[in-house]
Amino acid sequence: MTARRIAILIDGGFFLKRLPKLVASDQCTSAQGIATCIRRLCASHINQLTGDNDKRWQRHVYRTFFYDAVPYEGKAHHPIDNHAIDFAKSDVARSRHELFDVLRRQRKLALRLGKVTKEHDWTIKPALTKKLLHTRQWIGALDRLAGQAEDTPESTTSLELSPEEARSLLNLRELWHSLDGGTVSLGLRQKGVDMRIGLDITTLTLKRQVDTIILVAGDSDFVPAAKLARREGIEFILDPLWQKVNADLFEHIDGLQSGLRKPGAPANDNTQSRTERDQAQLQAPDEED
Known part of the structure; x- marks a missing residue:
């Protein structure tokens, strides 16, 4: 052949x-x-x-x-x-x-x-980034705390949370604690x-x-x-x-x-x-x- x-x-x-x-x-x-x-x-x-x-x-x-x-x-x-x-x-x-x-x-x-x-520094995985951005509404209670601190900067401030606000802050804490080494990556690209x-x-x-x-x-x-x-x-x-x-x-x-x-x-x-x-x-x- x-x-x-x-x-x-x-x-x-x-x-x-x-x-x-x-x-x-x-x-x-x-x-x-x-x-x-x-x-x-x-x-x-x-x-x-x-x-x-x-x-x-x-x-x-x-x-x-x-x-x-x-x-x-x-x-x-x-x-x-x-x-x-x-x-x-x-x-x-x-x-x-x-x-x-x-x-x-x-x-x-x-x-x-x-x-x-x-090409760029460390970034969080896109799916997780979207999830984290959605947590902005969870920190609404902290806006009130920031306002108190501005009004009385020399005084100790306290914050009373509603059950819903408490759950939101705990969920936020849990989410950030769940981040591990695999959730971020360095911006490497094959050329x-x-x-x-x-x-x-x-x-x-x-x-x-x-x-x-x-x-x-x-x-x-x-x-x-x-x-x-x-x-x-x-x-x-x-x-x-x-x-x-x-x-x-x-x-x-x-x-x-x-x-x-x-x-x-x-x-x-x-x-x-x-x-x-x-x-x-x-x-x-x-x-x-």
């Missing part, structure tokens, strides 16, 4: 977030385990496209591209837990750098790294990853380096690049790792195909045809992260 020229582009952040939902936990907790899952995904895609189970599947691969961001390595002080954080020494940074080292040693795999930058994916799709297309591009991603940011590839005659396949995609995206791709088995599917699921996979994907329940 004549070798195909297939490029597989993997959005690493999306892949690592979805992977625990698709494989057993012991297969995705180490760098070697994750690398094995990437090879399995790529081999499955190639075997489905070529129609065989040739162990030399990598001869059809132009290159596998894995996109991610170098973890944030700054320092910060946690406003609730009241301790210093060195992000460079965190478990996330350690495990991610370990994964990068393993992937750099993989055959026909190119690592494309953006970076994580700090440069989507740009690298778009540039590589464009380069692979215009230089005619491949005849098929498989993109493992979960959003629609790829649409402009996918349009270019398809206009130039490149087959463009999307693997959203069984996360449901919007129906209007189908006009911008040549098909859906999964490289990993759907959760709960029987062991022979990988024998499904592409048409069956497309139909199953359209009918799959919405699994937004």
